[in-house]
Amino acid sequence: MIRLEKRPQASQAFSWAAPVLAVLATMFFGGLLFAALGKDPLASITTIFWQPLFGDFAFYYRPQLLIKGAPLVLIAIGLSLGFKAGIWNIGAEGQYIMGAIFGAAAGLAFYPTESVLIFPFMILAGALGGWIWAMIPAILKVKFGTNEILVSLMLVYVAEQFLASMALGLLKNPEGFGFPGSRNLQQYGSAHNAELIAGSGMHWGVVAALIAVIFAYVLLARHRLGFAIRVTGEAPRAAKFSGVNPTRLVLFCMGMSGLLAGLAGMFEVAGPAGQVTIDFNVGYGFTAIIVAFLGRLHPFGILLAGGLMALTYIGGDIAQSQLGLPAAAIQVFQGMLLFFLLAFDLFTNYRLRMGRAEVA
Amino acid sequence: MKLSTLLASAALAIGLAGGAYADDKTKVGFVFVGPVGDGGWTYEHNQGRLAVEAEFGDKVETVFVENVAEGPDSERVMTQMALDGADLIFTTSFGYMDPTINVAAKFPNVKFEHATGYKRADNVSTYSARFYEGRAIQGHIAGKMTKSNIIGYIGSFPIPEVIRGINSAYIHAKKVNPDVEFKIVWAYTWFDPAKEADAAKVLIEQGADVVLQHTDSTAPQAAAQEAGNVITFGQASDMAQYAPMPRVSSIIDDWAPYYVARTKAVMDGTWTSTDTWDGIGAGMVGIGDITDAVPADVKAEALALKASIADGSYHPFTGPLKKQDGSDFLADGETADDGTLAGMNFYVEGITGDIPN
Numbered sequence: 217m218i219r220l221e222k223r224p225q226a227s228q229a230f231s232w233a234a235p236v237l238a239v240l241a242t243m244f245f246g247g248l249l250f251a252a253l254g255k256d257p258l259a260s261i262t263t264i265f266w267q268p269l270f271g272d273f274a275f276y277y278r279p280q281l282l283i284k285g286a287p288l289v290l291i292a293i294g295l296s297l298g299f300k301a302g303i304w305n306i307g308a309e310g311q312y313i314m315g316a317i318f319g320a321a322a323g324l325a326f327y328p329t330e331s332v333l334i335f336p337f338m339i340l341a342g343a344l345g346g347w348i349w350a351m352i353p354a355i356l357k358v359k360f361g362t363n364e365i366l367v368s369l370m371l372v373y374v375a376e377q378f379l380a381s382m383a384l385g386l387l388k389n390p391e392g393f394g395f396p397g398s399r400n401l402q403q404y405g406s407a408h409n410a411e412l413i414a415g416s417g418m419h420w421g422v423v424a425a426l427i428a429v430i431f432a433y434v435l436l437a438r439h440r441l442g443f444a445i446r447v448t449g450e451a452p453r454a455a456k457f458s459g460v461n462p463t464r465l466v467l468f469c470m471g472m473s474g475l476l477a478g479l480a481g482m483f484e485v486a487g488p489a490g491q492v493t494i495d496f497n498v499g500y501g502f503t504a505i506i507v508a509f510l511g512r513l514h515p516f517g518i519l520l521a522g523g524l525m526a527l528t529y530i531g532g533d534i535a536q537s538q539l540g541l542p543a544a545a546i547q548v549f550q551g552m553l554l555f556f557l558l559a560f561d562l563f564t565n566y567r568l569r570m571g572r573a574e575v576a
Numbered sequence: 577m578k579l580s581t582l583l584a585s586a587a588l589a590i591g592l593a594g595g596a597y598a599d600d601k602t603k604v605g606f607v608f609v610g611p612v613g614d615g616g617w618t619y620e621h622n623q624g625r626l627a628v629e630a631e632f633g634d635k636v637e638t639v640f641v642e643n644v645a646e647g648p649d650s651e652r653v654m655t656q657m658a659l660d661g662a663d664l665i666f667t668t669s670f671g672y673m674d675p676t677i678n679v680a681a682k683f684p685n686v687k688f689e690h691a692t693g694y695k696r697a698d699n700v701s702t703y704s705a706r707f708y709e710g711r712a713i714q715g716h717i718a719g720k721m722t723k724s725n726i727i728g729y730i731g732s733f734p735i736p737e738v739i740r741g742i743n744s745a746y747i748h749a750k751k752v753n754p755d756v757e758f759k760i761v762w763a764y765t766w767f768d769p770a771k772e773a774d775a776a777k778v779l780i781e782q783g784a785d786v787v788l789q790h791t792d793s794t795a796p797q798a799a800a801q802e803a804g805n806v807i808t809f810g811q812a813s814d815m816a817q818y819a820p821m822p823r824v825s826s827i828i829d830d831w832a833p834y835y836v837a838r839t840k841a842v843m844d845g846t847w848t849s850t851d852t853w854d855g856i857g858a859g860m861v862g863i864g865d866i867t868d869a870v871p872a873d874v875k876a877e878a879l880a881l882k883a884s885i886a887d888g889s890y891h892p893f894t895g896p897l898k899k900q901d902g903s904d905f906l907a908d909g910e911t912a913d914d915g916t917l918a919g920m921n922f923y924v925e926g927i928t929g930d931i932p933n
Contacts, residue, residue: 273659280652380764384734384932393694394736394921400674488648493671494733494764498645533653536641538660543611543643 220566230564235510235517238556239524245556246549255539263538264531264549277534279417281526283488287312287480289425289522291504293432294473296513300436301448303469307353307368308477309501310375311346315478316485317382318345320398320492323407324387327399334406338482339420346478347471349375354470358463364470376497383494398492401485409487421483425522428476433515441468477501506554528553602664602843604628604835605657606640607650609669610767616792616812617766617829618642621668621691624831631836635843646671654679658686664842666835667691676700687847689838692737694918696849703834706855707737708917709885710827711744711788712892713863713878714809717825718786719749719756720874721807728779729760730772730789730796734931736920738790743924744892745788748881750926758927759784769795780806787822797823807869814864825878826864833859853914857886893917898925 243265247257268277291308298305305311319342326334353367380396387398401407412418436442444465448455456462480500485492507525511517532546606625610618625638639662641653650672657665658679664687667676673693680688680700688700696702718727727749731738742760749756759782761775772791776799779787789796789811797815800806800822808818810826834852841847854860863882866875884890895906900923906912923931 273656276655276659283648284652377764380733393919395670395694396733396735397671402674484648488651490647490674493646495646495671498647498649529649530652533641533644533649534656537605537639537653537657540639543641 219569220562221569223565223567226565227563227567230560231512234560234564235512235521235557237560238510238553241556241560242549242552246552249545249548250541253541253545255541260535260539260541263535264528264546266531267534268527268530271534275415277530279411279415280530281523282417282422283419284529285522285526286419286422286425287484287500288504288507288525289519290421290428290480290483291473291477291501292507292511292518292522293425293428293515294476295504296508296511296515296518297432297435297445298469298473299449299508300513301445301465301469302452303466304365305350305353305368305470305473306365306505307350307370307372307375307501308473308504309497309499310368310372311349311474311477312481312484312501313372313375313379313497314349315342315346315481316489316496317379317387317481317492318342318478319482320401320407320485321382321387323401323404323486324399326406327404330406332406335409335420335486338407338486339479342478342482343475344478346481347475349478350470350474351467354467357470358466364466368470372501379492379496380494383492383496387492396494400490402487402490407486409483411487419483419487421480421487424479424483426519429515429519436515445469477504506550510553510557525550525553601634602632602636602839603660603662604636604638604839604842605654605660605662605665606638607644607653607657607665607667607669607672608640608642609644609646609671610792611642612640614767614792615794615815618668619813620829621666621831624835625666627832628835628839632839632843636839647675651675651679654688655682658683662686664689664839664847687838687842696851698849701838701848701850701852703852703854704737705829705860706853707827707829707861708740708744708892709855710861710863711741712748712885713882714788714825714827715745715748715750716752716881717809717866717870717874717878718745718788718807719751719753720877721824721870722749722753722756722786724783724785725753725755726757726759726783726785728776728782728784728787729758730775730779730787730791731760731762732766732790733764734762736918739923739931740917740920741790742927743920746927747892747897747924760927760929762932763791765791767792769793772796773799776800777803794818810864816864819865820867821869823864823867824869825866828862828864830859830862855885856882857888899923900925900927 243261247261250260251257295305295308319338322341323334323338353364356362356367357364383396389399409419444460448460448465507518507521511521528550535541608618612618612622629638644650644653654665666689668691670692673690673695676688676690677695680697684699690702692704693702729742746758759779761779763771763775765771772793773795776787776796780803785806787796787800787806787808792812794815797808797818800808806822807824808822810823812829814826814828815823866878891911893912895910896908897906899905
């Protein structure tokens, strides 16, 4: 008989092996799925994982990985702080939208004035937008004890309505023939989050994501606040005794994740996306939750996980076009990644035992 | 600059390689905003793609990517298709407009066709269909069929395209039934079965016995079927599975003739940048079979109206017409020009409520 036995101590090795095993299992079962759809499994997997990195047109796809990965990493870093402390901000998508709206509005308010001060101002506005949106569930939680998971999630839908209203009303391009969508910030020099080196994919959002990774690492490893976050997640009672102020912690973690999500939205709208449109948000805020867990809530893990997730998106689109794989199959493939990760995670705290349990 | 040079040289290299291998297959790419199985908008574009394959067989290769988000993702997918050697790329959603222009600038030798937009370039054409022509026929049938005199309308987004449809349907319903009243609900989505079903239920509760929709799912059809005695029209696709009731007819987007013609033009080397806005006459807008739930005389009138629009003898926006605020829109016998139609942002006289802003 096979049964699960709790490990006396969480296995450090398994904690790091789980993501690798999850990727391998996803490749294997994903391959089976693709085979069942009548596609060559090996070709499918190599198209998804190999082509963007080392294929004929890698010179184009590698920069795209940065563009796709940067918002994921930026948001996931913020989320991981809260997740570590057991504070669950599920509404990063809404904060991302608000950051984009605030940032774009701050820039467009000055159109067509050109000034080097506009872009920094937009960055501040974007961060503020995300922060405010995250403070709503945070304050409701500390004041009234509401559940931050529900409130932050519901606020995503409010933000989406707000986005539609902005794209159709206040921020609508006056020269857009009545069509929805703002002016294109890519065509407004002072507000454009352009590539720092043309063709590299490196824009300010990528820089911000890398800074956030380092900042989060230092915070968690070296700072008192990082200690408070870790101890609250691992042993809430001990945290209380050691003088951690839970209210401040909630406000900090929610605020920080909102701020970073807002920044991600701002960099996206000012750069790769260019416009505030009705369908501006494409789910980065939700995917970042997967990225945060795939990266073990560790800053450098998140960096790798963000890259991997971006790879499956870009490779997935290539596979759709070159091999005719349906979009749904790619989504199942991405879903498998989280599923297997959670499954293998079980073995961090438990191990399999063969044979009969001894009678105590 | 550097990237575009790189891309251009890559494209050139592919072109040369293609020549060397005598690969004379024309490659046509399609970028879809929804899943090909949505039963509406994307489904019909995919039917157009299949028609291209059926028409040219071995001479073409078609590729598509579905569920492509508007914005940077669509730009990447288009670039990828161009890199993979596509000769012609159809981008089938309004939100792909700026990405299409961006990518087209990097690949001057690839032809692009953007649906429902207004930005063109030497290698970018635009195309759309005059759905409002179909709305006129819908309005006529709706005005004749309603007993409660309340017609419900599920709007997607308050953009000229949708407002044009509402106006066209209203004008022709009013013409045959002066007591008719339109109730408009904005769903703020193109495709969301749950929201669309809710909107339909609200309208039916408010007494509507005809529900028109500018959203793409069949959910309003199902809601009407459940309520009984409510009629609907298929949108974008025929939605014949709901015939003969509640679906009494439909507006069908038929992209196949256009896609075949444009692919042919690329093969022949006669492709040029154009702006196409075709309607019933050219076959881009189809009217689905009018079922027996509609009395024979109404059906005959509807078909006559269709014929007069098709041959150009009647324009759905013919004066005298006033705007909602009472100001003059069109004088007696005057017809609306395409510029006015394209940017239409007002209701005609008689429609109550405001266009959301």
